[in-house]
Amino acid sequence: MSRVVVVGGGIAGLAAAHALVRAGAEVTVVEGATEVGGKLRVSEVAGVAVDEGAETFLRRRPEGVELAAAVGLGEDLVSPAVGGAQVWARGGLRPLPPRTVLGVPADPAGVGGVLSPIEVARVRLDRWLPGTAPGGDVAVGEWVGRRLGRAVVDRLVDPLLGGVYAGRADRLSAAATLPQLPRTERSILAAANRAVAAAGPSDQPIFAGLPAGLGTFPAAVAESITAGGGHIVTGRAVRRLERTASGWQVVHGATIDEQVIDCDGVVIAIPAAPAARLLQAHAPAAASRLGDIEAASVAIITTAWRTEDAPAVASSGYLVPAVYRRPVKAVTLSSTKWSHLRGDKAIVRCSIGRHGEVADLQRDDSELVELAAAELTSFAGFRGAPIDARVSRWGGGLPQYAVGHLDRVAAIRADLAELPAVAVCGASFDGVGIPACIRTGLDAACAVLAGLTPHEQP
Ligand SMILES: Cc1cc2nc3c(=O)[nH]c(=O)nc-3n(C[C@H](O)[C@H](O)[C@H](O)COP(=O)(O)OP(=O)(O)OC[C@H]3O[C@@H](n4cnc5c(N)ncnc54)[C@H](O)[C@@H]3O)c2cc1C
Structure with a gap:
């Protein structure tokens, strides 16, 4: 053997x-x-089991679902109760546009709201702008910015890449992070359109989690x-x-x-x-x-609030683009997103840390909790202060x-x-x-x- x-x-x-x-x-x-587990770890906040690292995985690929089924967890998989993530843009929370590939729009009409009318007009220019397809690898920000304008990079693509990789659009590889978009096409709108069409409509849930925590x-x-x-x-x-x-x-x-x-x-x-x-x-x-x-470090600050201090929203959370210079880059309204986390407390995860920016992560735990609470009370409608909090640090947690x-x-x-x-x-x-x-x-x-x-x- x-x-x-x-x-x-x-x-x-x-x-x-x-x-x-x-x-x-x-x-x-x-x-x-x-x-065992690495970035998959669960512990309690205010008596509720909440993931410290990864909390969900993509169902559209077979590997996660198949491994869960092979180890007897297939029937336990649950889907988010609400989708509808948002992004902070132009002074408020706006729905993330539909029909995008990691924020690269397939349809200029969908990005109104996050972008101003003039920025949407700039996106439309992609169809007519001269230029050649990148062919080889290129930084996402450079390619998308050149074709669609910088606003798409700053308010859509960079925040989404920040959520997945804790990385920056101007450094990350298009070939590795946007493999669905062929770099042989001059128009990036056309490439995104093809990719969205190829993914096809899905009536199946996109993400999976586990009630006891991933x-x-x-x-x-x-x-x-x-x-x-x-x-x-x-x-x-x-x-x-x-x-x-x-x-x-x-x-x-x-x-x-x-x-x-x-x-x-x-x-x-x-x-x-x-x-x-x-x-x-x-x-x-x-x-x-x-x-x-290289790898980026992140911290997840999980807070528990009295439900009466939390706003009633039908969104799973929101992203904060780096251009707004707020320490929190993403907020997950966990007890809105997952039915199994609903109870007499509102659970919210805030994520801090982008590649190359370590100053905020050098603060101690209580300061990070204060930053997270300030984000939620200033921008997301929470009142008062959290009743419990936990800081999970993931040094070098996400490869770039x-x-x-x-x-x-x-x-x-x-x-x-x-x-x-x-x-x-x-x-x-x-x-x-x-x-x-x-x-x-x-x-x-x-x-x-x-x-x-x-x-x-x-
Ligand atoms: C905060 C956070 C949130 C995330 N959220 C999601 C999400 O919601 N969905 C998703 O799909 N992905 C998410 N990810 C990404 C995903 O969780 C990770 O990419 C994935 O879990 C990495 O798995 P891995 O086995 O490659 O590495 P790791 O999880 O890093 O495991 C490596 C293991 O090796 C061990 N090790 C290291 N050195 C040695 C050594 N010398 N000898 C023995 N053992 C060693 C470590 O202790 C660790 O247990 C998230 C990542 C982070 C950091």
Whole structure:
């Protein structure tokens, strides 16, 4: 039986381990924290279980729904009770326009409200403006701004990218973050139109969550892994990998308490910076490229309010564009969005932190709670003060897909293909969303199994 170690027990590593156990490998997941889950974690605020990190995943891709079903959570998945997110624009909260691709409109008529009439007219110009299609990779902000005007970048695309990647439109790669928009088309409106049409109308819910919190998902996957004969070791960071004649040694634990696992293959499912350190001695070029992938830090401030102090709104929350220079960049009205969070308290999550801006994150927890409360009372109609609050800090929590990201990832994978039975997976590669992370885990499991085949032949 092939022995595979999975380094990192976030959702990507767990997905890889789950697939490897099913394929008949002897699997050990080694996780540095005291619990598996990574960015999926749940704890209580005012006695209510609320996610600290990711709270929902896309249903339109199959990977999240399929893994949930495989570990017995398929029937538990719930959808948001309300959609209708908003964005702060032109002095008030406005509905996010329909028919956009991450804020890039397919239809100029839909962006009125968020944009002034003159800015909408600028969007329409895209159809007639001369110019050539970018062809290769380009920063999202540069491309969208050139075709549709800066207002679309500032008030739609940048806030949406800020919500997903905590990144900035002027730095993020169009090829990696807007793969639905072919860069071979001169008109970006035409490209967005085609992408929206290809996605098709859907009467199915777009997002899924779990009533006990999405943070309970990893434990269910871990349980399924151990039920299948796999092992999970927590509280032990992997410090280095060593080559042996027949495979690998995975060294984990503190210097005074090192332990070694001998194995045939390794899945590395940790963020890019620590992955670079593990690979430095074996694949320096891949390690250097991994080291080039930057990450943004964010904090989620979850507040609980008396329901009488909360406004009655039918929106799941709102985004605050960076151009308005407010510390909070996104607000999720959690107990409006999710039926299971409705009760005698209003639960609200505020998100702070954009790539390259760390000043606000250097404040202490009580100051962050004050900032979140001030945002909600000044701009969202809350009264008084929260009755409870929790600050969850995610240092380096979101990898940044800079221009050239796809080439960088292809080169990393090509470099690692030179090593026996080693693959990387996780949020640093093909998408930060949970289904995309699961996909990388499944692909890494396949790559390692394929790499093992020659060793297993007699
Ligand atoms: C605040 C926040 C909100 C988000 N919201 C959403 C959302 O609503 N929907 C969505 O789809 N996505 C969301 N995301 C993104 C998504 O949650 C993450 O991209 C995804 O969970 C990353 O999974 P991963 O397995 O790649 O990495 P991680 O979750 O980072 O897991 C990596 C694991 O490796 C461990 N580790 C690190 N180094 C070592 C080592 N040397 N040895 C052993 N273990 C190690 C870590 O402790 C960690 O458990 C959010 C992200 C953040 C930060």
